Amino acid sequence: MDEGPSGWGIPLYERVLAGVAPGVALLDVGCGTGAFARLAADRGVRVVGLDTDRSAVAAAAERVPEGEFRVGDAHDLGWPDAAFDVVAAVQVLAHVTNPLKVLREAARVVGRGGTVVVTVWGREQECDVRAFGEALAGFLPPRSARRAPAGGPPLTEPDRLRKLAGLAGLEVAAVDEVSCAFRYPDDDALLGPLLASDIGRAAVHRAGPSAVRKAARDGLARYREPDGGYRLDNLFRCLTARVP
Ligand SMILES: C[S@@+](CC[C@H](N)C(=O)[O-])C[C@H]1O[C@@H](n2cnc3c(N)ncnc32)[C@H](O)[C@@H]1O
Known part of the structure; x- marks a missing residue:
């Protein structure tokens, strides 16, 4: 579930x-x-969290004992109108079946004057993590056969994100770019999660672990730092919007 180290x-x-x-x-x-909830609570924010994944909710409750967490679906929030000042959806919209419905629900539970903040990945060419797929491409079926195109441009396109927020009745205040470095202290820290990922497991299934490790090490060599660690820089976008 975590998107990076x-x-x-x-x-x-x-x-x-x-x-x-x-x-x-x-x-x-x-x-x-x-x-995210941990950092928010550290800032004195009163956090309520919701996720469909029961074990994640249990882990969040343990990590943030002063918060309140429940299992639930972002498409149909159980709270009344205007129950919150702010809704944050951090790296979530790409995982839901209907992002517009999720934004409409977010707008409803903050109500007039409330704030909705959403983050998404930048475009593929803006994110060094694309090198993971590129390094293993030789072991995988052609991309066109792996991923069926979804309808319309992806949410990584800022114009699509703005449009979706508008359709949800939100007034966009800003779409900011935020760079986040994925840092791995050594080969094992880099390759372990990669080989355990969907594409990593598919590649290992085809070619075996040592060939895949070598291809990944070679493919990611340009991100290696003098201390033997790796640093991959990725762009994210953060949309801040208000309910007029
Ligand atoms: C990439 S994770 C991001 C988790 C967290 N916001 C963070 O930044 O670390 C995406 C999360 O969205 C949750 N999720 C996916 N669909 C959902 C839905 N319909 N309602 C609520 N949560 C959902 C997943 O279970 C997962 O925990």
Whole structure:
């Protein structure tokens, strides 16, 4: 569920929280294991988290004992209108079946004057993590056979994100770019999660672990740092919007 190595999201979370004052009631939609919720609570924000994944909700509750967490679906939030000051959806929209419905629900539960903050990945060419797929491409079926095109441009396109927010009745205040470095201290830290990912397991199934490790090491060599670690820079976008 975590999209990168431990701590990668701090600059993004900081951006989401930039305009959020202590004491504000914030719903963390798709809270996962509570990494963002932890930082928000540390800033004095009153956090409520929701996720479809029961084990993630349990982990978030343990990580943020002062918060409140429940299992639920972002498409149909159980709270009444205007129950929160802010809704944050951090790296969630790409995972839901109907992002527009999720944004409409977010707008409803903050109500007039409320704030909705959403983050998404940047375009593929803006993110060094594309090198993972490129390094293993020789072991995988052609891309066109792997991923059926979804309808319309992806949410990584800022214009699509703005349009979706508008359709949900939100007034966009800003779409900011935030760079987050994925840092891996050594080969094992880099290759372990990669080989365990969907594309990594498919590649290992075809070619065996040592060929895949070698291809990944070679493919990612340009991101290696003098200390033997790796640094991949990725762009994210953070949309801040208000309910007029
Ligand atoms: C990439 S993770 C992001 C987790 C967390 N926001 C973070 O930044 O670490 C996406 C999360 O969205 C959750 N999710 C996916 N569909 C959802 C839905 N319909 N309602 C609520 N949560 C959902 C997943 O279970 C997962 O925890």
